[in-house]
Amino acid sequence: MSTPLTISPPPPPPRAAHELPYLDSTLRLEAQPGRTRAHRRGERLYVPAGDARPAIERFYRRAARAEIAARLDRATALAGVRYRDLSIRGQRTRWASCSSSGHMSFNWRLLLAPESVLDYVVWHEVCHLEILDHSRRFWALVGHRWPRYREDRDWLRRHGATLVLAARGPS
DSSP, X not given: OOOOOOOOOOOOOOOOTTEEEETTEEEEEEEETTOOSOEEETTEEEEESSOOHHHHHHHHHHHHHHHHXXXXXXXXXXXXXXXXXXXXXXXXXXXXEEOTTOEEEEEGGGGGSOHHHHHHHHHHHXXXXXXXXXXXXXXXXXXXXXXXXXXXXXXXXXXXXXXXXOOOOOO
16 A cells, blocks of 8 residues: 655755744844844844844744634634643743643744644644543544644654754844
């Protein structure tokens, strides 16, 4: 039996020293002396001069809350389930988690991945609101709700370690 051809997101492209991924786009970093916070305007991210990593991480954490909350609200409404609350963290070993009480936690670094990978992780956790294990029944539900989950899960397994802030920012 042949394996069906599937299209998965491409690997992260090499980026210029002053560029960062943001879902399916690229943000160009622009240093501004005196700035203390990162601020996005279109495809530009204005950052403090010098070591901008702390400001950039704070930007991604704020953006992750907005991006993920909207997706999570839409997915839970479609699934007919509810979650209790949402936290954005910088876990080293997890992309997301769902507690039995409905607390959802997501890694802000998911914004460095393609958009479909973030959507997969959201649906994965929404499915955990119904089935709290990784049984065949769980994966069948994930497949029903996010049919391309294998491609996105595999992309995350292959490229997840590359989802880091390497840039210090433009000087």
